[in-house]
Amino acid sequence: MIRTIADCAAALRRGDINAEALLEECLGRIRRLEPHLNSFVFLDEAGARQAARGSDVRLAAGASRSPLEGVPLSIKDSILVADMPATWGSRAFADLVPDRDELPVARLRAAGAVIVGKTNVPELTLEGYTKNDLFGVTRNPWNHALTPGGSSGGAAAGVAAGLVAAALGTDGGGSIRRPACHTGLVGFKPSVGRYPRIDGFPALLTDFETVGTLSHSIEDALILDAVLAGPDARDRRSLCAPAQARSPGPARILYLPRFGPSPIDPDVAEATERMANGLAESGHTILREPLFFSLEDVARIWQVVTRSGVAWLADRDEARIGRQLGAAARTMAEDGRTFSGADYFDALDRVTSLRRLCAERFADIDFVLTPTAAALPWPAEQPFPTEIAGQPAGPRDHAVFTGWVNLAGLPGVSLPVGVSQSGLPIGVQLVAGFGADAALLAFAGEVMARYPRLSPPMSVDP
Known part of the structure; x- marks a missing residue:
C-alpha cells in the first residue's frame, strides 16, 4: 500500500x-x-x-x-x-x-x-x-x-x-x-x-x-x-526571497513545446500539448511564442560552472578527493581546468543577463509550460538516451527543458499527467517568476485536480 x-x-x-x-x-x-x-x-x-x-x-x-x-x-x-x-x-x-x-x-x-x-x-x-x-x-x-x-x-x-x-x-x-x-x-x-x-x-x-x-x-x-x-x-x-501572489482570474501561460532542434519523444509531446489545450479550454490564455532566451548561453553557463566546480573540488585536496573521484567526475575536472577566471566571470555575467530576461518576461505572464523531460526512461546502466524519437541525442538533450530554470533561480514543478504507450509515466513542467512559489503550487493543485494519481504497476511488489 x-x-x-x-x-x-x-x-x-x-x-x-x-x-x-x-x-x-x-x-x-x-x-x-x-x-x-x-x-x-x-x-x-x-x-x-x-x-x-x-x-x-x-x-x-x-x-x-x-x-x-x-x-x-x-x-x-x-x-x-x-x-x-x-x-x-x-x-x-x-x-x-x-x-x-x-x-x-x-x-x-x-x-x-x-x-x-x-x-x-x-x-x-x-x-x-x-x-x-x-x-x-x-x-x-x-x-x-x-x-x-x-x-x-x-x-x-x-x-x-x-x-x-x-x-x-x-x-x-x-x-x-x-x-x-x-x-x-x-x-x-x-x-x-x-x-x-x-x-x-x-x-x-x-x-x-x-x-x-x-x-x-x-x-x-x-x-x-x-x-x-x-x-x-x-x-x-x-x-x-519574496512571496509573490498571482492576480485572481485566468492565467497567462507561455507554452514552449520545443527547445530549438532538440528531439522530443512523441508521447511526451502529445501529453504536453493535451495539457496546453485543456488549460485553454478552461479559460486560461495560452501564448505560443519563440523561446525568449539563448540556448547557447544556457549550455555555456552550465559547461563552465559545473566543470569549474568539480575542478575546484578536486584540486582543493588532490590526495583525499581528486584521486578518489570516478571516471566521469575526473573528466569533468579535467575539462574545468581548461577554463580561466575570465571564462567563469563571463558565465556569471550570462547568468545575470538570463535572470533579467526572465524577470522581464514574467512581468506579463504567470507561468511557462514545457515538457519536463524530452525522453522517456532509458536503460538503467546508461548515462543518457542516445536516441530520442528516432534521432541521435547527446548527453543533455533529454534534459533540455529544466536547466534554464535553475540558472534563472526560478521555481518549477513537474506534474505527472499521463502514461506513454509503453506504460511509462510522463510529466509536464510549470515554471513561475522568482518568488511566485506559492502561486505556482496553488495553480499546480488546480491543474492536478483533473488528473488521477499515478502508481507503478503491481508487479513492482513481488
Missing part, C-alpha cells in the same frame, strides 16, 4: 495506526523491494524507531508538531544528516559522517518527521541517471530495466514504490523534476533562497542548486513547503 503524507497524517490523527507501526510497514516494504530498486544507500532503523516512538508520545498527548509528525521520509545522499554517512555518491567521501543536520533536515526533524535513511545519487549529483562506484545503479519501479533518472533517482524510486511517503532531494539542473517525471511523482524545485541551506556540501553549482521535494501530490508538496520555507539569517539568500 502506497501512502501519501496526507494519508499518513490522517491515519495517525484518527488512530488507525501509530507511528511505530507505520514505520514498520515502510521497513517491510523496503525489505521486499530494495533488492529490485537499490533506492537506499543507508537505513537508520534504530534512529527511525526512536523518532517514531517520540512521535507516538506527542500524538497521544495531542501535541503533534505538524502534519509531518510520525511520517517516514528519506533524504538524498547529497544532503547532510547527523550520524548518517554522507557520501555524495563518491569514494572521496565514503567515510564522512557529519555530526549535525543540514538546515532543511533539521526543520523536518523539528516538525516531527521520521528520517528513515539516505538515498542513492550519481557521483557529486552531476549526471542525469543514478549510478556510482560505491552503491551501483538505481532502477525505476515502473520498469526495473530502466532508470528513474537523476540525480535524485534513489529518492524518486523510493517514493514511487511506496518505501517512504516523500523525499527530500536537490535540484541543480532538473535533478528533482526529471526523476519525478520518470517515476510518476510531483517534483518541486523552489526559488533560490526559499529553502535556506547551511552545513552542507560545497556549492559546486553556486546558487543554481536548491533543496526540493518529491511527493505523490501537490497537497504533500505544500505540507513540506510549509516546514522548509522561511528565512534564516545564516543563508542571506533566504532573506531576499
Whole structure:
C-alpha cells in the first residue's frame, strides 16, 4: 500500500495506526523491494524507531508538531544528516559522517518527521541517471530495466514504490523534476533562497542548486513547503526571497513545446500539448511564442560552472578527493581546468543577463509550460538516451527543458499527467517568476485536480 503524507497524517490523527507501526510497514516494504530498486544507500532503523516512538508520545498527548509528525521520509545522499554517512555518491567521501543536520533536515526533524535513511545519487549529483562506484545503479519501479533518472533517482524510486511517503532531494539542473517525471511523482524545485541551506556540501553549482521535494501530490508538496520555507539569517539568500501572489482570474501561460532542434519523444509531446489545450479550454490564455532566451548561453553557463566546480573540488585536496573521484567526475575536472577566471566571470555575467530576461518576461505572464523531460526512461546502466524519437541525442538533450530554470533561480514543478504507450509515466513542467512559489503550487493543485494519481504497476511488489 502506497501512502501519501496526507494519508499518513490522517491515519495517525484518527488512530488507525501509530507511528511505530507505520514505520514498520515502510521497513517491510523496503525489505521486499530494495533488492529490485537499490533506492537506499543507508537505513537508520534504530534512529527511525526512536523518532517514531517520540512521535507516538506527542500524538497521544495531542501535541503533534505538524502534519509531518510520525511520517517516514528519506533524504538524498547529497544532503547532510547527523550520524548518517554522507557520501555524495563518491569514494572521496565514503567515510564522512557529519555530526549535525543540514538546515532543511533539521526543520523536518523539528516538525516531527521520521528520517528513515539516505538515498542513492550519481557521483557529486552531476549526471542525469543514478549510478556510482560505491552503491551501483538505481532502477525505476515502473520498469526495473530502466532508470528513474537523476540525480535524485534513489529518492524518486523510493517514493514511487511506496518505501517512504516523500523525499527530500536537490535540484541543480532538473535533478528533482526529471526523476519525478520518470517515476510518476510531483517534483518541486523552489526559488533560490526559499529553502535556506547551511552545513552542507560545497556549492559546486553556486546558487543554481536548491533543496526540493518529491511527493505523490501537490497537497504533500505544500505540507513540506510549509516546514522548509522561511528565512534564516545564516543563508542571506533566504532573506531576499519574496512571496509573490498571482492576480485572481485566468492565467497567462507561455507554452514552449520545443527547445530549438532538440528531439522530443512523441508521447511526451502529445501529453504536453493535451495539457496546453485543456488549460485553454478552461479559460486560461495560452501564448505560443519563440523561446525568449539563448540556448547557447544556457549550455555555456552550465559547461563552465559545473566543470569549474568539480575542478575546484578536486584540486582543493588532490590526495583525499581528486584521486578518489570516478571516471566521469575526473573528466569533468579535467575539462574545468581548461577554463580561466575570465571564462567563469563571463558565465556569471550570462547568468545575470538570463535572470533579467526572465524577470522581464514574467512581468506579463504567470507561468511557462514545457515538457519536463524530452525522453522517456532509458536503460538503467546508461548515462543518457542516445536516441530520442528516432534521432541521435547527446548527453543533455533529454534534459533540455529544466536547466534554464535553475540558472534563472526560478521555481518549477513537474506534474505527472499521463502514461506513454509503453506504460511509462510522463510529466509536464510549470515554471513561475522568482518568488511566485506559492502561486505556482496553488495553480499546480488546480491543474492536478483533473488528473488521477499515478502508481507503478503491481508487479513492482513481488
